[in-house]
Amino acid sequence: MRSLRIFAAALIGAAALAFAPSPAQAVDRGDQKAACNSGEICFQWIWDSFSTSTFQRHFWYSDSNHTDDTWGNVPDLYPVLDFDSSAKGIYNRDTECSVTLYASTGYRNGYATIARTKRQSISAWNQSHKRCP
Numbered sequence: 001m002r003s004l005r006i007f008a009a010a011l012i013g014a015a016a017l018a019f020a021p022s023p024a025q026a027v028d029r030g031d032q033k034a035a036c037n038s039g040e041i042c043f044q045w046i047w048d049s050f051s052t053s054t055f056q057r058h059f060w061y062s063d064s065n066h067t068d069d070t071w072g073n074v075p076d077l078y079p080v081l082d083f084d085s086s087a088k089g090i091y092n093r094d095t096e097c098s099v100t101l102y103a104s105t106g107y108r109n110g111y112a113t114i115a116r117t118k119r120q121s122i123s124a125w126n127q128s129h130k131r132c133p
Contacts, residue, residue, distance in 0.1 A: 030058025
């Protein structure tokens with residue numbers, strides 16, 4: 001009976017590991033803090049050179065499809081807003097790499113590469129971005 005319980009526990013543990021989201025599947029929201037912090041790639045809905053922390057979306061990694069993301073730090077009076085391709089500014093606080101912006105999902109039609117520590121206004125057509133292109 002004891003060996004059956006051990007086997008069942010091992011089976012449950014293996015199943016949990018098999019179905020746990022990998023880093024690529026997990027939702028990337030940077031450090032989930034309001035400010036754009038070191039290591040993050042941050043987008044801003046209304047360009048103000050990141051003087052405010054509302055309407056921002058932060059990432060640690062590349063994202064091939066912005067259409068399934070939402071804005072973070074949205075004031076309570078607004079509904080959840082889709083990120084899609086509506087960003088007007090970027091702040092690349094990645095500690096190692098530049099970031100390339102793409103007008104299409106799947107890293108197609110690249111139009112700008114943003115160096116580390118650079119912040120700037122961008123075209124509203126940003127359907128994906130790649131870290132360390």
